[in-house]
Amino acid sequence: MRKERRTRKVLFIAALGLVAALASSAAATARLSSEASALAPSPLCTGSAGVGFASVLTGPAAFLGQDQLHWMQVFLAAWNAGKPIPGVPAGLKRVPVNLALVGDSALDPQKAATVAAQMASNKSILGMVGFAGSNENLGGGPVLDRAGIAYITGSATRDDLTRKLKNLFRIVPNNLKQATVAIDYLLKNGLIKKGQQAMVVDDGEAYGINIADDAQKLLEAAGLKVDRESLPESSSSANADFTALANKALAINANIVYAPTQVASDSQLFAQQLKSNGYKGIFQATDGSFDSKSFKFPGGYVSFFGADVYRIPVARPFVAAYTKVWGATTPFGAPNFVAAQMLAMAIAKSCADGQTSRADVRKTLSGVSISNSILGHAVAFDFAGDVKKGPAKGITLWQIQPNGTYKLIFSA
Amino acid sequence: MLAILGFAFYDWHYFFGQLVDGLTHGSLYALLALGYTMVYGILKLLNFAHGDVYMLGAYMGYVVLTGLGGSLAPEVPTPMLIILMFGAAMLGCALLGVVIERFAYRPLRKAPRIAPLISALGVSFFLQQTAVLLFRPIPKSYDTYSLHGGQLFHHVSLGNLRIQYAQILVIASAVGLMIALALLVWRTNIGKAMRATSYDLEAASMMGIDVDRVIAFTFFVGSALAGAAGVMTGLVYQNIQPYMGFGAGLKAFTAAVVGGIGSIPGAMLGGMIIGVAEQFTIGYLSSAFQDLITLSVLIVFMMFRPTGILGTPIPQKA
Numbered sequence: 237m238r239k240e241r242r243t244r245k246v247l248f249i250a251a252l253g254l255v256a257a258l259a260s261s262a263a264a265t266a267r268l269s270s271e272a273s274a275l276a277p278s279p280l281c282t283g284s285a286g287v288g289f290a291s292v293l294t295g296p297a298a299f300l301g302q303d304q305l306h307w308m309q310v311f312l313a314a315w316n317a318g319k320p321i322p323g324v325p326a327g328l329k330r331v332p333v334n335l336a337l338v339g340d341s342a343l344d345p346q347k348a349a350t351v352a353a354q355m356a357s358n359k360s361i362l363g364m365v366g367f368a369g370s371n372e373n374l375g376g377g378p379v380l381d382r383a384g385i386a387y388i389t390g391s392a393t394r395d396d397l398t399r400k401l402k403n404l405f406r407i408v409p410n411n412l413k414q415a416t417v418a419i420d421y422l423l424k425n426g427l428i429k430k431g432q433q434a435m436v437v438d439d440g441e442a443y444g445i446n447i448a449d450d451a452q453k454l455l456e457a458a459g460l461k462v463d464r465e466s467l468p469e470s471s472s473s474a475n476a477d478f479t480a481l482a483n484k485a486l487a488i489n490a491n492i493v494y495a496p497t498q499v500a501s502d503s504q505l506f507a508q509q510l511k512s513n514g515y516k517g518i519f520q521a522t523d524g525s526f527d528s529k530s531f532k533f534p535g536g537y538v539s540f541f542g543a544d545v546y547r548i549p550v551a552r553p554f555v556a557a558y559t560k561v562w563g564a565t566t567p568f569g570a571p572n573f574v575a576a577q578m579l580a581m582a583i584a585k586s587c588a589d590g591q592t593s594r595a596d597v598r599k600t601l602s603g604v605s606i607s608n609s610i611l612g613h614a615v616a617f618d619f620a621g622d623v624k625k626g627p628a629k630g631i632t633l634w635q636i637q638p639n640g641t642y643k644l645i646f647s648a
Numbered sequence: 649m650l651a652i653l654g655f656a657f658y659d660w661h662y663f664f665g666q667l668v669d670g671l672t673h674g675s676l677y678a679l680l681a682l683g684y685t686m687v688y689g690i691l692k693l694l695n696f697a698h699g700d701v702y703m704l705g706a707y708m709g710y711v712v713l714t715g716l717g718g719s720l721a722p723e724v725p726t727p728m729l730i731i732l733m734f735g736a737a738m739l740g741c742a743l744l745g746v747v748i749e750r751f752a753y754r755p756l757r758k759a760p761r762i763a764p765l766i767s768a769l770g771v772s773f774f775l776q777q778t779a780v781l782l783f784r785p786i787p788k789s790y791d792t793y794s795l796h797g798g799q800l801f802h803h804v805s806l807g808n809l810r811i812q813y814a815q816i817l818v819i820a821s822a823v824g825l826m827i828a829l830a831l832l833v834w835r836t837n838i839g840k841a842m843r844a845t846s847y848d849l850e851a852a853s854m855m856g857i858d859v860d861r862v863i864a865f866t867f868f869v870g871s872a873l874a875g876a877a878g879v880m881t882g883l884v885y886q887n888i889q890p891y892m893g894f895g896a897g898l899k900a901f902t903a904a905v906v907g908g909i910g911s912i913p914g915a916m917l918g919g920m921i922i923g924v925a926e927q928f929t930i931g932y933l934s935s936a937f938q939d940l941i942t943l944s945v946l947i948v949f950m951m952f953r954p955t956g957i958l959g960t961p962i963p964q965k966a
Contacts, residue, residue, distance in 0.1 A: 501887045505885065
């Protein structure tokens, strides 16, 4: 009995310790943000206009947010130095833009709300790039909406975001569009058929669950039977292992495994484990796995909301500037260059009369368009804030070749 | 359980496949659980940094792998490469464990129990963030499907049943290490000293046992096993990342509690039970229930048998 009590006491103390550690971590983040805020300049068009950036900068998905921040910095360096940027008219009078506040939303909606409040209270901020994830936008978006700040995400794809958040704009098309393109292609080409079995596996995250839901509905509507599964991805403090699902896919005679995740190496592992177990059907991954360095399983399919920035000629000088300082990039970064570009162009246009405000920037943003972005396509927003023109050839579907390269097989 | 047996009868191959995968996973949990249970047995300390030692072991193996040409073009024969990876990770982690004990736990040995616990949490964050700085938080892959033409993942057939070489390697290595540990604990003088220290630290000290040395040795052995588990994870499951220690540590701790914390055979058994339970949950129920079932097992044991399967209550002085 005493030992039992002692064990319980130890567990209680351990829980207390964990809470204390998390609280101190949150406090440190808030302190960093407020220090940056104190240094923020004023938003006069004659001086330098302030913008904010918020993404996941710590924790398991920090690589994604850091990449996005670095791409924004690449843009600001080029913009403020007056260098040519694809889509920026030569005659546009550029207003210098400074990064007044960087917030770490840590893929956490509550932290996102705190960051959003800091953005709102910093009067120098005219607009923001972020948040990275759908959940963060749902947490911090309402605060930004109330403050009248326009914010542009370069990676949140949950279908209903722009309907729920009035000041949110996004550079990337939503999940439903992506899932529809991929599944339509597979159906039209006879790669999957009515009556066959599918396995849909989400990664337990807002992004993966939403696109998996979309795919499940589309597959069921096409007459396929769907086995729905959910496994956390590698970046969520655990290591993914798909052997049990690989066994299951074989046992249920699955013809397609549709597995969205934000960790490309997880897709690689899942596909390898499926093959190793004798699975011969289709493996379909999504934009989160669009990374030819980590997901290179021959025969696998990947859908994406844009193109690989390494392949786009107009992006080369910026990719070079990025890699020179930070090394290799991920596919999630470059849309933030374009998000920052849209914001900077809106500020510049709204400053035409010598003064601007958050409301001016937000209003002007709806009319800004880039004819040839570094993503390889035109960008403009529709009435809801979603990307209007989208990728030049629409959402893309790729198949991985025996040498690991991605071959474009379909553009919507 | 009956449902699983029913399904097993219905599809024996499927059952066997899930069982082998579960035992593979369970072997890793068991190796990791041994570290928790050994330290708890002697110091009554939940060493939260143990999962992060395991993570660094995986990275040490990765450094050796990439340093010797990587999976695509290794500069040494595959068996030698694997031995070197294990050797480096086990030795590196063993030394790391000793250093952690010396600087983070020993000075707090006479402090209230919460002090070493908080120190353990601090060490855990320190190791995690060190790995983030050194290796970046992007997952790295051992890419052992490319090693020697992917032979590690070829199958051995037992009739209609198939098992991968990698799984044999993991299960056999884990069992071998566990047997070696059992022999060390039960058949050597240092093992006897460990058991004595575990039973009563003060009395052991009065009997002339150098308890500091024994405790350091315990950390040395437990951390070496964690290093081996880290390399095995990379070999079989490919991806490693700085935060992998937390999830694995939680499962291993669960395994140690289920088996009976403080009991070495209990940790082995607990690891296997958790590994197989996870695999069967995904295979026969749904992947969505994986962690739910695992942690429910922990709660059930805490409620109805807090000493675990093989743990025994410590007799108290009158």
